[in-house]
Structure formats: structure tokens, C-alpha cells
Amino acid sequence: MAYCIGEIGEVPKGKALIKEVNGISVGVFYEDGKAYAVRNLCPHKQAPICKGSLCGTMLPSQPEEFVFGLEGKVLKCPWHGWEFDIQSGDALFGISQRKVKTYPVEIKDGMIYVDL
């Protein structure tokens, strides 16, 4: 069932609009014209992960080399720094099999609808 949780203009740049829906804390990020909805719960230590940032990370590289990428595609937990693919919820680069719960989200007439 889709719930309207607010206007797209309420989502801060690089941060989440966090709302409670049916007792579940959900965060919505909006980056480059695309919205992402994520359960506000890190599977590692139950941190409020949506208080973290949507950012990029270092891609696999050779020793002593940094290659930055996936900008705006990485959800980084504010506690231990675990990084997840904002789209799929998968932990990045095999650091864990645990996932962040993601939800389908739609923008209609500037309003955000999350399907829980």
C-alpha cells in the first residue's frame, strides 16, 4: 500500500526526509531526479541509517590508488560507516550479506508515495 509521506521539496540535499509510517521509520532520499525509500534501520547495529549520508565511495583499485565513484548511490551509516547500495539495499563490495530494506517509491505531482 502506498503512503504519501510529504513533498519532494522537503527532502534536504544529500540527506533523508524521515517519517514514521505505520510504526516504521522510513527515509526518503532524492538525488539527481530520482527518489529512494529506505527503512531507517541499519542491519548491523540497528542504527538510524537514514541519518547518514547519500554519498560516493572508493571503487576497487590498485594498492596506493584511490578511485572515487558511485556518487549519490551509496548510503553510509552514521555509526560504523557501513556502505549500502541505495537502490538495492545490498552491502557494498561484499562487506556483509545483510541488506538495508528498501521500498518502491514514486513522485506524483511533487508528492512522495512510498509502498510499504
Add this chain to the structure above:
Amino acid sequence: MKDSFLLVSKCILSTIYFKEDMEVIKMTEKNLEKIIDADIHPWINGDIEGLKPYLSKAMWAHFDGRMRLPDHPLRPPLEKSTSIRLDTIPPGGGAGGSDPVYMAEDLLDRYNIEHAILSSVQAGKLVSYPNPIEATALASAFNDYFLNEWLTVDSRYKLAMCVAVHDPLKAAEEIRRVGKEKGVVAVFMPLFNILMGNSYYYPIYEAAQELGLPILIHPTGTEGGFSTSVAMAGGVPRSYIERHTDFPQVAYGNLVSMVFEGVFVRFPKLKVLVAEFGYSWVPSVMWRMDQNWRNFRREVPWLEKEPSQYLLEHVRFTSQPAEEPEKSKYLTQIFEMMHADKTLIFSTDYPHWDNDFPDNTFRHLDEDLRRKIFYDNAAELFNLK
């Protein structure tokens, strides 16, 4: 469940040795278990004086009577303040470990050791020297001494050739000079106060990998005692009991450095033997590395898998001094946690005071694990199959 004590006992036979003329020279009990001893310590009487035949005329003149390699001021509280057992002094005199014929009788024959790896702690003292020309010349002299005066005496001796890390390019040259000699099975790398992940050491790793020789690290006895040698964590220990207890921290820091700096990504065939630094801490370092990798992978994006996997693939540990936990079952648990079936290698440390021997070490193990620790893991590491 098999009782390993009984198994070992079944392997003990009374054996009579004959010379070619059938003269009985020795009657003893011989343990038929196959054993590789990964860490024994030869000694050269007189330090630099004993190396004279292997030093150039110019270097001999340079040393000009300066013959002693320095001792750490914190000595073991044992008779004569030496770490070498006084009951290993050869019949002809000199320090314990200075006579290859006597050591063969007293160690190799007695315990039926098939191969024993010589690593010279005496050569390890070179890291107390600030001068790279001196250290490099002495390392070469040590290597030539052991090649000529030990490996020719008994083919059971194998050499962990020494390098002076003072000049890594010269050290790499030395590995390429000596590393192909028959019986050379490892590179003993006495450490400076530079962590092993640092690119400073890369020429040494490159040469060792090229020749298929594992890097062997071992306490040099200089730790915390000299400005160039490894510093101990937190400050300077004030007694032998402190510095000896603290040895594991040196290996701990260096392994973390190697793994995270990507040494095993850059040198995928490189192996490391961590000798005499203990091992009960190995589960801890694996867990902490993996935990922090999950948190901060972005700092080391060159790692392609969990840090502990690099350790399990590339690093081995010697057994001496065998750890003595409150309950022996804890040791079994640690073995499981550290994957001892792959990572642990038996060593005696003969002729040092804290040496272990096959008949008093790990008697509780099942036959399969004991064979891996006492032979198979070392045979694979040193390519002695």
C-alpha cells in the same frame, strides 16, 4: 577418539645405528614421526671475528677490532644472562649452537628431524647498526658462513638467509645472489622500526617472491633497545620478562600493516612466516581486521576480500613457545579459531632457554592435525615436499 599419546608411543622404536664398517656408534630411541623444525638458531663464536673469512679485506680493516654485535641491556635472568642453554655447549667448547655436528646429534638425531631451518638471531642484531654498508656486508658474510659451514655439514639444515633492511635494493641483490643456492628456503628479514606494509620493503618482497622464498620475521632481541630497531608499543619495557611477554605486539602491528597496505595484493605469491611471536592473538587480529574492514573498506579499496583471508592464505606462525592457557582445551579452541591446520608450524627454537620438543609439545592433538603442524604446513611453505 584417538589418543595421540598412544599413537606417538606406537611410533617409537629402538634403533641401532651402524657406520659403514658396522661399528655400533649409537643406540637410541628414534621417533618415526616426520618432523620439520622451522626455527633453530646457529651461533658464530666471536661475532664479527668469526666472520673474518667471509668479509673483504677492506671491511675487515673497516671494523678494525670492533668485533662484538651489541646485546640488548635487558638480559634473561638465567645463568650467565644468556638466552642460549648452557647445556648445549658443544664438547669442543664455544656457545651452544656453534657446532653444526653437535647440534645435529643433540637435536636432529635425537628427535628425528628431517629438515631444520636456520635463522640467525645473531645476524638479526644487525638492525641495531645504523650504517647500511656495515650491515649489508655482515649480512652477506653471515649467509656465506652458513652456506659453507653448516649446509655442507648436514643436508638436514636449511637456511633462512639474512638480509640487511638498511638498503632494500642491496637486500634484493643479496636475495638474488644467495636465494638460488641449494638449501636456502626463506629470507630472514630483521625489522627496522618501519612497518612491513611500507613500500620501503617492496624490493625485498619482489625478490623473495621472484625466487619463491617466504619472508621470515623473528624477534631480533634488539626490540626497544636501539634507535633503529623496532619500538615496543606504549613505551620502553624495563625488564626481560616485560619485553619477552610483549613480543606479539610487534607481529600484530606488522601483519595489520601488510594486509591493509595491500602487500598481498601487490605480491600475490608472497608468504610470510611469523616465528616466535606467539599465536594465541591470531584470532583477535583476524576478527578486528575484518570488523574494521566492514566499517572502513573505503580506506583500503584495493582489498578484494576479507582481510583475514589474506592472512590465512599468506601468513604462517611457528609454534614455539607453545602457549600455556589455563585449560588445555582453550588451546584446542584457539587452534580452531586460527585455522592451525593451515597456519601453524612446529619449531623448537633450539638452543634457546624456552625451546620446545616434539615429545613435550601438543601431545593432545589428533594424528591428522599433528602431522600438519609438525610437517605438512612447513613442507608446503618451504617447498620441501
